[in-house]
Amino acid sequence: MLDISVIIPVYNAAEFLEKSVTSALPFEEVKEIILIEDKSSDSSLEICKKLEEKYPKVKLFQHPDKENHGAAASRNLGIEKSCGSLITFLDADDYYLPNRFDAERKLFNDPGIDGVFGAIGIEYLTEKGKREFQSKFNDSSLTTVNYPAAGKDVFKGLLGLTPKTFGTFFHLNALTIRKTVLDQYRLRFNEFLRVHQDSDFIIKLSYHCYLKSGIIDKAVAVRGIHDNNRITKIVKYSPQYNQRQQLFWNSLYEWSKKTKLPPDASRHIYLQKKSFDLSLKKGFLKNISLLIAILKNPYILKTRYRFTYMHS
Template sequence: MMLEISVIIPVYNAAEFLEKSVQSALQFEEVKEVILVEDKSIDNSLQICKKLASENNKIILLQHPDKENHGAAASRNLGMQKSTGDFISFLDADDYYLPNRFDAEKEIFKDPKIEGIFGAIGIEYLTEKGREEFQSKFNDTFLTKVNYPAEGMEVFKGLLGLTPKTFGTFFHLNALTIRRHSIDTHNLRFNELLRVHQDSDFIIKLTYHCYLKSGIIDKPVAIRGIHDDNRITKIIKYSPQYNQRQLLFWKSLYDWAEQQNIPSGSKEKIYLKYKSFDLSQKTGLIKYYNIFIEAIKNPNILKTQYRFNYQK
């Protein structure tokens, strides 16, 4: 099966890594176009984007209409809007694909029922500081993957922690390929109000609306570069900043779940996660009063990590 894939790369201050990222996508005959969405970098990323686009007609350079910075969510949305391939994949500008990136897609997408495929990604330490920060937060986990093959609603429930076996971490956008038609049918877009976690938000909604299947999950199909500027390693877990970002993420999912006819167990899990981080923002007696009220409505709130130890 010959695929026509649009690879969308949001670009912000990635001059050091960008060319390797782009070339890793161009190695595949299945890649119809590489869409660079330059997001008002303050380094020379724009100049590199222009150079790359001038050298290969598969490379399309976009900027936001006002040429301002709008974040990764808005950049990916713009890339999807302008894409022309039958399939869409994503790649971060400081990461790169491996030669096996689309091996599973060429076989699994022969089944028209399958709307998306996801795999595993590995890591490469580009700086010593980046390595230390990453390992202090995530240990030395080489693969970001799910723990066992899955498809359909099992993926959605697994990401919410509602499967009998531990499903694993969120799979990464770098290892996701989706039918463009499915995205458009369900009007799936990244939440531009989320400056972080917009990828996890998108993925959970995607796995509910579309039929996804795991591809290669025992070895990486892409590599994530770990360096000094990875945002995910900067936030201390359960710190006020972490709790605030988690609140925005789970509030986005809660608002979405309220509009969907999703299973009651899944809706409750999303609500409890949202409410736990909402409670983490309360202080003093108001916090304990709100916990008491929530516990009356649903005692399961006491099993969540609303965390007394910050913002008491």
């Protein structure tokens, strides 16, 4: 039987937290639900304490200084505190569906598989949240990939290096990973990234580990969309958007310099980073820097965000 630790970072999630926790409780495979409370300003801490008292599976932790450190640091603390052989994640405003571990029960019989990922659905909790989400991501009912994949094809697909469009990403809520491989490759979330730390983690994970798609045609978890979803607050190609993308791609670039990636992957990561470096420059300096970059490597004009420099 699977032995799973569910890690839930908690910050100002009082309205949603109990539903999130209770969605993970019924699974016999779930041995513990780890709540990392990150100095919320609402009643989340009190709810965490009540859930820990009520349910033996629930374990509550805070950062040693009891200060706010962000989702990446909270997930990292959860990994350190976990006892299960398998790690899963769940955001405090989301919940699992009854089929959450159907694929895992079969696929993890193969010791060569390090991780399994699936699809998540969305639930609109507020009208404002719905409008903001649909303006950024259209009205897609599933966050998923376009076709089954495993191994290096997942890594290539996430970087857009496959002949067919794989899909931009899969969500942490639908990922299950062996804890041993996280420790073996020292894989943790980049705590300097306030957003996109999940995408950064998943791309690095997909290179080092053998991931396999599970249920990708229907949801195994649900993401709650409401007024305070951070990712929908950022206007695409705004200075804030470009800066956060630059931090994300720079994180991957620094990692790539220490990792023996295929040449096409290294080049792609570098050019994406360079594209956003350019987007943060201004005026005449931007134009000169862009011209120099094109002369050095014309492929920069083929990056996914090749026009970002025009919008800042």
